[in-house]
Amino acid sequence: MHHITPVILCGGSGTRLWPLSRTAFPKQFLVLSGKTTLFQQAVERLQALKNPFTILNETLIVTNEEHRFLVLDQLREMKDVNAKLLLEPIGRNTAPALTLAALQAINNKEDPILVVTPSDQTLQDQTAFSRSLHDAFEGASNGSVVVLGIKPTKPDTGFGYIKINKSEEGHRAFKVLNFTEKPDLSTAEKYVESGEYFWNSGMFVLKASVWLKAIQHFSPDIYEATLKAFNQKTQDALFIRPGEDLFKAIPTNSIDYAVIEKCPQSDFEIKMIELDAGWNDLGSWDAVWQAGDKDKNQNVVYGDTLLENTKNSLVYADHKLVSVAGLDNIIVIETSDAILVIDRNQSQEVKMIVNKLSIEKREEKNLHRKVSRPWGWYDSIDEGENFKVKRIQVYPGASLSLQKHLKRAEHWVVVKGIAEVICNDKRIILKENESTYIPLGHTHRLSNPGKDELEIIEVQSGTYLGEDDILRFEDTYGRCD
Structure with missing residues (x-):
């Protein structure tokens, strides 16, 4: 035994x-x-x-x-x-x-x-x-x-x-x-x-x-x-x-x-x-192609793709339609905020791209546009001068931290579920199609008291919209400042 x-x-x-x-x-x-x-x-x-x-x-x-x-x-x-x-x-x-x-x-x-x-x-x-x-x-x-x-x-x-x-x-x-x-x-x-x-x-x-x-x-x-x-x-x-x-x-x-x-x-x-069990460490995009299910032209595809006269390739579409024509032995990876196109035989060179992202301190190295959090996720769907738009989903029974921002205000619109909102000394319940405003510097918290997912659209406005503009006072997940 x-x-x-x-x-x-x-x-x-x-x-x-x-x-x-x-x-x-x-x-x-x-x-x-x-x-x-x-x-x-x-x-x-x-x-x-x-x-x-x-x-x-x-x-x-x-x-x-x-x-x-x-x-x-x-x-x-x-x-x-x-x-x-x-x-x-x-x-x-x-x-x-x-x-x-x-x-x-x-x-x-x-x-x-x-x-x-x-x-x-x-x-x-x-x-x-x-x-x-x-x-x-x-x-x-x-x-x-x-x-x-x-x-x-x-x-x-x-x-x-x-x-x-x-x-x-x-x-x-x-x-x-x-x-x-x-x-x-x-x-x-x-x-x-x-x-x-x-x-x-x-x-x-x-x-x-x-x-x-x-x-x-x-x-x-x-x-x-x-x-x-x-x-x-x-x-x-x-x-x-x-x-x-x-x-x-x-x-x-x-x-x-x-x-x-x-x-x-x-x-x-x-x-x-x-160990003879079909092992693959998926250490490169070429290894992902090797392990994938191939069509008659030896292509491996994921998501919404259209291929014409293309062979021996890996095409991954995460958000958009990806079309490839007249190419051989390539890799195309599409996400919401980045696209990679590379020769399959050179797929190890991706690390050089990542090194450059690190040197330039670009967020695309660390985060997707859609970011997982212990309470749910957010997706940054648009951004411009002095504004950012996010789609936010909160799991049933979950809450974001009690927090405030020093450089931005926020507008929240509920598109699905029920939201409980604390803003300074006020507590309100919002249903679908209802909204509220969180002024700059106000202590606030968003919670989902319902049994279904809560989804809101958040519009941030201010001179600085970085994720580090946050001061936490209470947090279920041990992230207090």
Whole structure:
């Protein structure tokens, strides 16, 4: 009987899938394959491991404080998922993230097997995935570190490679000889030709105690700093927060660099089990094309599209009709505020575009026009000199913070549902087609007391309309100033 704790690493910014993926809404929360998000697929895959010989503990999700409500919203859409969220105040890469999860896993004096997976990959064959993991449980229960490896389909320079000893095999587990991170093309070609190398999937199976011993041995600075932050943790419902200042002092490093690549030729036994389940890490728009359903011309399309004499292309229409004619091997991604057109073979160059957006401090790097909030969402539908128009939706029973603005006034028109409005010492109820005015500097709050979604149109007017012109006095979601 194996005691299993799923660990889902839900960090990262997903910049290689810009403009669909943004810093505040990274790729794991997008629907890019199938009908659910990549994060939801990761949760479902691990939930499916439960069987008469496996006890499945609560899922541990390590994510950024900023993304906590995105995670909760997507968990609510799923059934019977018992989870805790470990919230990082700032990203410190995957080694501290897994250390947090391992410390939480042994918190109840248990030593479960951790199944560690990124939240932004796709797999086509759940049965093959489960079979590989159950094979991995055997090695992990005996104290081994087990990594899932992918047989290369081409000499790709974007992956880490695992060299195995093919003459040794037990429970389909091969001894790992060494790791190579992202080799050049000629080296990758030799690796693929040899048949002794596999891609590193980023999925690991090992006991919580084994990880803690390994991180303490190979990277004691990360272990000690993470332990101090964990010991200062606070818990609020499903949220577990390590000590913020202590966590920010943790050295940043990945699981691979901090531990995994140091295990061969050490006292920590490391093995690899092949995963043949249609794996794709969706690390570029070309990878999204590779994983997509193709038509007779090898095109992958999403949304409202028209293609003529176009082949081998990916066309994604989010808001508008996108028409493409007479082109081959291209990618077109349309969102409400940005369009990307790029050669499919150059799709990794998206990161250069994102770098330029960062240098120019453009909001298109971080936010979509439609922005998710814990109470609902807003969509900035128009903007000009001294005005901005937003469409705002508030979930049933939800409220925005009690707040005021120093540089703008607001006009609200209810187009759906019922609104409760507080403005200074006044409280009013607005129904469809009714409106109100929030003068500059007045303390106010918008709430939805009904059972259906509330939707309003907000017109802001003032000399400055930035999102940082807000002073919060009360907030349900812990965002008070």
